[in-house]
Amino acid sequence: MNLFRSEEHATTWSSYKPDSHQSIMPIADWAYVMGAAVFSRRLEADYLDHINHDTLEHLDDFFERLADFGRSGGFWKD
């Protein structure tokens, strides 16, 4: 999960995997996605109570934010 100077830099990176193209988004859009609760509430005293590695419910907000940019489907979740 890296930052690149442009989409062209991401796709010409020697390790770039073409199937990952849909993950390329402007920084501001990724910053919005990374504002999902699972990332933005880490300082809350009950944060760990909301993490469930079996159900992944704590990622719902993350997926909803990705969907705001048309990112959905198998690349993101089963």
Next chain:
Amino acid sequence: MGVTAEVKRAYLDTMFHFVDTGRAPHYTELSRSTGVSPDEALEIQKAAADAGVGSWFLEGTDLVECWAPFSNIPTNDFVSIDGSQRWYGQCGLEALAVTWVVPDREVRVESTCLDCGDVVTVVQLNGEVLTVDPPEAVGHMNEPFSSADWSTKASFI
């Protein structure tokens, strides 16, 4: 060990130690600050890592490697807080989440582009992106998020 009050405290103590110093506390430091034995502190810190998202120990050791959004070893994602560069983002995207653990403080992410070696600079405050240089910079995830094995570190890099 489940998510006990001690585990929650260790999770936050480790996070705040990162914020304050740029590195994770060794478990013996947690032992001193919490008044439990070193062995208990290690068990609690490992349980906190297991319970969190993007936190893990260096394989085969009792040393914290990552405590998202931070890395305990240098990465290409340099993070400055209020002008001081002491932190490293776990990855480029997690670096964009550092802003949430340092409210009301300016975060500057300087991430080296893996393609050309030049820098992408992002400045944030309270989650808001103030500047991006160059403006056309992007974030990218090379592996499908859906293939993440949540029990391993590889999912997050």
